[in-house]
Amino acid sequence: MRGTVTAVSSNGEHSFTKPNRPSITLLAGLGVEGDVHAGVTVKHRSRVAQDPTQPNLRQVHLIHEELFTEVGEEGFEVAPGELGENVTTRGLDLLGLPVGTLLRLGDTAVLEVTGLRNPCLQIDAFQDGLLKRVVGRDEEGRTVRRAGIMTIVREGGVVRPGDTITAELPTGPHRPLDRV
Template sequence: MTVTAATGTVVAVSRDEGHHFSKPTHESIRLLAGLGVEGDAHLGVTVQHRSRVAQDPTQPNLRQVHLIHGELHDELRAAGYEVAPGELGENVTTRGIDLLGLPVGTRLRLGGQAVVEVTGLRNPCVQIDGFRSGLLKQVVGRDERGRVVRKGGIMGVVLTGGEVRPGDRVGVELPEGPHRRLERV
């Protein structure tokens, strides 16, 4: 792993025991190695996302932790959408790190102990328009070359557990190259 100078901050942490679109914020969350966020509906070794369970419940859970960059909330606000941390279903809202630009296998050190390995991009679905009409077009679009751009955050698995709180530092460790771009998981 290559440690980079990039550091950011945890803005908010969220979890929800039910399969709801939004997750309420909390003073802290506990990450459990190999499982995800304690008390969250997506906790588990195997996939917990309902549509994916219906396809194949034995798939590994590459979506244990969902992270969104707080800068997305700023961008959405500028487009006329008020969105607060946790409302897009993320467990960890960060600021100061280009999450979408990280390669697969990047390790994020959250707070004093927790380590999350980045597995890929969140693939926003039509439920997001149920939350705020028209929001899907804000978080999924196309770049100048016509490629799909997903801005709905990244997913990861917990390598090392620990408490995570707002105000905690986020350290970034890039994997050895060559780097693989994030794809939807």
Template structure:
């Protein structure tokens, strides 16, 4: 296990809304997500996808973003802070986008999240900040591969309480490792 990262902020919202207010803590529920959050549930809770895939398992129980992205965006004139892009957990010091599928994040008082994939950014990001959607994509200069930069999605494997300042420990799955893909 590797350590070094930390939780910067935690957020949840009871209703569908683009942004989520920061909280003093959140409670993660195994197999469901963030207690009291509109996206918690065993089956898909994403508003658009519920209309045509309502019975699929919810692989998007918890949305995480790295605060370093906000630093990059600020250099381009975009002011974004924790919770504003709809994430539940904002981290610093963890290469969330570089983790392989199945990685485990240990946070808080024993909570464990399993990384399921990349968040697919939606056009509502431009409603929040005009032009921001274009910053949520990246092309690898060497391979030419296209990827999303708007955070990662996870499921709750072990519940617990998570607060700002909590350490984040990463446990990689057994090889071979597979990169995160859109979920």
């Protein structure tokens, strides 16, 4: 399973969107160098308020660019980095990956998939009504989250637009993604 990095983004300040960069550097066990969400313990404000000692399972956020096309057909304009992701991808079914999948980006970086992004009301502040397009319910009434996946950095490295992403599924029974 392969895909491509179409954009990389980071921000050293708490802000909903993240500016695109020519490259980002992933630091093992921490996240994106210089990004506000990098660290061993959780950095997302809502998680810090609950328990600041929690491990940071949300070091690097990835979104599939295909989502932008889908919501674009419904009248929303979303570009890479605008939903706060660090890595925008194309051609890889991120939401279908199990927990523990390793993602190899570029020459050396390796991310481990920890779960789904749990989108918040800030998405509607960005564009009214967008939250309902990225979170919904399936036929059985279960919540479906489509705003990307969260990962931790296993091996660091530089990541650039155009880099290949290769997914390596974990051995044993696969655990489906849930919110982290």
